[in-house]
Amino acid sequence: MIDLDPKFIQKIKDHIIQFADEKFGDIKREPVLSEDKILFLDTILDYSDNLARKEKEQIIQAIMYVQTALDIHDFVSIHSYKHDQINQQKQMNVLVGDLLSGKFYHNLSRVEYIDLIEVIAGAIRTINERKMMIYHSDIHSIEHLIEEMKEVESAIVIHVAEYFKMTEHHDVIKNWLLMKRLFLELKTYAQEQKSAVITLLSQSNNEDDVIRMVENMIPGIMIRLESLIQSLPLHLNELRMFLMNELKRISQKQGILLEEG
Amino acid sequence: MKLPLSYKFLNHDLDIIESELLYTVKADHPVLRAASTQLLKAGGKRIRPVFVLLAAKFGHYDLEKIKHVASSFELMHMASLVHDDVIDDAELRRGHETINAKWDNRVSMYTGDYMFARALEILSVIQNPKAHLILSNTIVELAQGEIEQLKDQYNLDQNFRNYLRRIKRKTALLIASSCHLGAIVADAPADYQKALAKYGYYIGMSYQIIDDILDFTATPEKLGKPAGSDLFQGNITLPVLYKLEDTSFKQRLASSFEQSRGQAVVSKDLADIVEEIKQSDVIEKSFRVSELYLQKAYKQLEVLPQSKAKKALMDIAKYIGKRSY
Numbered sequence: 001m002i003d004l005d006p007k008f009i010q011k012i013k014d015h016i017i018q019f020a021d022e023k024f025g026d027i028k029r030e031p032v033l034s035e036d037k038i039l040f041l042d043t044i045l046d047y048s049d050n051l052a053r054k055e056k057e058q059i060i061q062a063i064m065y066v067q068t069a070l071d072i073h074d075f076v077s078i079h080s081y082k083h084d085q086i087n088q089q090k091q092m093n094v095l096v097g098d099l100l101s102g103k104f105y106h107n108l109s110r111v112e113y114i115d116l117i118e119v120i121a122g123a124i125r126t127i128n129e130r131k132m133m134i135y136h137s138d139i140h141s142i143e144h145l146i147e148e149m150k151e152v153e154s155a156i157v158i159h160v161a162e163y164f165k166m167t168e169h170h171d172v173i174k175n176w177l178l179m180k181r182l183f184l185e186l187k188t189y190a191q192e193q194k195s196a197v198i199t200l201l202s203q204s205n206n207e208d209d210v211i212r213m214v215e216n217m218i219p220g221i222m223i224r225l226e227s228l229i230q231s232l233p234l235h236l237n238e239l240r241m242f243l244m245n246e247l248k249r250i251s252q253k254q255g256i257l258l259e260e261g
Numbered sequence: 262m263k264l265p266l267s268y269k270f271l272n273h274d275l276d277i278i279e280s281e282l283l284y285t286v287k288a289d290h291p292v293l294r295a296a297s298t299q300l301l302k303a304g305g306k307r308i309r310p311v312f313v314l315l316a317a318k319f320g321h322y323d324l325e326k327i328k329h330v331a332s333s334f335e336l337m338h339m340a341s342l343v344h345d346d347v348i349d350d351a352e353l354r355r356g357h358e359t360i361n362a363k364w365d366n367r368v369s370m371y372t373g374d375y376m377f378a379r380a381l382e383i384l385s386v387i388q389n390p391k392a393h394l395i396l397s398n399t400i401v402e403l404a405q406g407e408i409e410q411l412k413d414q415y416n417l418d419q420n421f422r423n424y425l426r427r428i429k430r431k432t433a434l435l436i437a438s439s440c441h442l443g444a445i446v447a448d449a450p451a452d453y454q455k456a457l458a459k460y461g462y463y464i465g466m467s468y469q470i471i472d473d474i475l476d477f478t479a480t481p482e483k484l485g486k487p488a489g490s491d492l493f494q495g496n497i498t499l500p501v502l503y504k505l506e507d508t509s510f511k512q513r514l515a516s517s518f519e520q521s522r523g524q525a526v527v528s529k530d531l532a533d534i535v536e537e538i539k540q541s542d543v544i545e546k547s548f549r550v551s552e553l554y555l556q557k558a559y560k561q562l563e564v565l566p567q568s569k570a571k572k573a574l575m576d577i578a579k580y581i582g583k584r585s586y
Contacts, residue, residue: 023408069374070374073370073371073374074370076347076366076367076370077366078365078366078367079366087350088411090347090348090366091347091348091411092411094344094347094348094370095348095404095407095408095411097370097374098341098344098373098403098404098407099401099404099405099408101374101377101400101404102397102400102401102403102404103401105381105393105396105397105400105401106394106397106398106400106401108397109390109393109394109396109397110394112390114385114387114388114390114393115385117381117385117393118381118382118385120381121378121379121381121382121385122378122382124374124375124377124378124381125375125378125379125382127374128293128371128372128374128375128378129288129289129290129293129375131371132288132290132292132293132368132371133290135367135368135371136290136292138290
């Protein structure tokens with residue numbers, strides 16, 4: 001039985017942000033922590049009967065450490081600056097990522113989950129291969145790019161799900177995290193004119209067209225998600241209800257009409 | 262004295278580890294593969310794998326098992342170097358173009374993370390929680406050492422304790438762990454494990470102090486970067502700490518830092534300060550501290566039985582004391 005606990009999700013999130021704050025109080029850019037990833041990890045680990053709550057917490061913390069590390073390393077500026085504030089920001093982004101990666105390894109070593117370390121290391125390898133592909137524009141089409149992004153976003157959660165032999169909701173996880181990522185890209189672009197996806201696609205397309213293309217993709221993903229969520233098995237009923245309500249809330253906010261709606 | 266001669270008997274095993282390393286970083290993406298391979302081929306003394314193998318000789322030496330530990334240590338070390346080069350905006354390492362200089366910071370970040378992942382993947386073959394706990398703790402300490410170094414840049418009010426803690430985290434613990442894990446994975450007796458870990462720690466401390474001395478005394482050709490680079494970046498190392506006991510020097514350095522901080526070109530003042538350190542007795546004083554650590558390292562070896570591996574560990578200690586680059 002899946003037991004969704006918003007307080008637990010918040011606790012994990014707070015823990016990582018507090019840790020980063022203690023070590024790097026002067027960091028300007030706080031890590032973006034995906035509550036959705038914590039939620040999915042929580043449901044995956046709930047599925048495994050033999051985990052004590054404390055152990056579950058340590059494992060999720062460890063996984064979120066490394067996820068955050070990889071995300072932070074994406075913020076490292078590609079430019080070189082000599083001894084100014086931007087340079088220090090760049091240096092801190094490298095170090096905070098490295099420290100969080102170390103914490104991931106340390107946490108899982110403490111609970112003696114050596115096999116899980118290997119599984120997540122495999123996910124990190126895949127993520128960096130795919131990030132390099134995206135970065136070097138080895139992409140044939142927007143569909144190809146979206147597919148690569150989907151894999152990068154979900155690789156760690158999916159690898160963990162496979163390790164715990166929970167495979168029923170892979171498509172839900174992948175599409176859900178992709179939808180959230182696209183929303184985040186649009187928001188970041190609107191606020192700071194920064195988005196890896198929009199920048200990449202703008203190399204061969206008009207920027208306004210690219211934004212419209214990304215906006216137009218989201219309803220399709222949401223409609224697909226609606227059907228995937230409804231097909232979730234009975235033992236994931238609580239997750240199904242939670243995601244459906246959340247999907248409806250997002251669709252109302254965005255003015256997107258779902259089949260049910 | 263050349264370092265490789267003292268452990269010639271390991272050459273065959275080191276060749277296997279070299280092939281293992283090159284195979285491990287064969288990424289699918291051509292840039293990731295090229296960057297990782299370039300890092301490995303740039304050379305280096307492979308001192309961490311050597312320590313793993315030598316320590317394992319005091320237990321049940323099984324190359325099939327121990328090669329994973331040795332390769333992992335080298336990959337972890339490489340991963341940290343490629344990220345260090347981003348932090349320092351370094352253009353050269355061991356005389357070769359860095360990954361960030363040849364490609365850019367993003368490629369360096371992905372390459373470092375990729376190598377870290379590969380190190381963990383191959384190390385997971387070792388199902389010994391104690392070994393993983395020791396190494397993971399070292400990785401956390403290593404990152405914290407780097408953070409301390411960054412926070413202490415241009416800080417002239419540091420003491421010797423700050424410096425020693427920083428080099429312990431930055432260098433000594435990884436060498437201590439390579440000796441420790443080599444012994445643990447080979448199931449060496451507990452007192453050997455302890456002695457080897459301590460030996461590695463003392464050697465690491467001595468090694469880093471010598472490195473910090475050589476930053477002033479070695480030629481740019483041997484260093485692969487300009488002499489005094491650490492000080493130019495605001496890093497206060499042991500020779501500088503000794504020199505800071507002179508208050509007039511401290512004032513001059515403070516004002517020189519003020520002028521050159523943020524500048525692309527090193528000021529003449531700072532270049533003169535580097536020359537002054539090089540010519541002063543602080544170099545000798547720093548050598549003496551390094552020598553004290555070496556003596557402690559020799560002492561640890563007394564516990565171990567006579568063997569080729571023990572002789573090699575002694576030779577490495579001697580080499581570290583005398584190395585010129």
